[in-house]
Amino acid sequence: GETPILPIIVGETAAAIQLTGLLLDEGVFVTGFGFPVVPQGQARVRCQISAAHTREDLDEAVAAFIRVGKKLRIV
Numbered sequence: 001g002e003t004p005i006l007p008i009i010v011g012e013t014a015a016a017i018q019l020t021g022l023l024l025d026e027g028v029f030v031t032g033f034g035f036p037v038v039p040q041g042q043a044r045v046r047c048q049i050s051a052a053h054t055r056e057d058l059d060e061a062v063a064a065f066i067r068v069g070k071k072l073r074i075v
Contacts, residue, residue, distance in 0.1 A: 006047040016043035026064035
């Protein structure tokens, strides 16, 4: 896309909050948004990609999303 911001729709606010915390434990900083900031049932985590991120950084972040997502049963 045209923007460095990548929203990952999670669904429920509690899941987005859990995902955010567990990703931080994995070394991945994302920001969670839930109701009332976004519509009910459309909670998300916001990733912001930078030109300073290497391919390895992005691969590690994706792997962390998969690990944590499986743990929370959202992947």
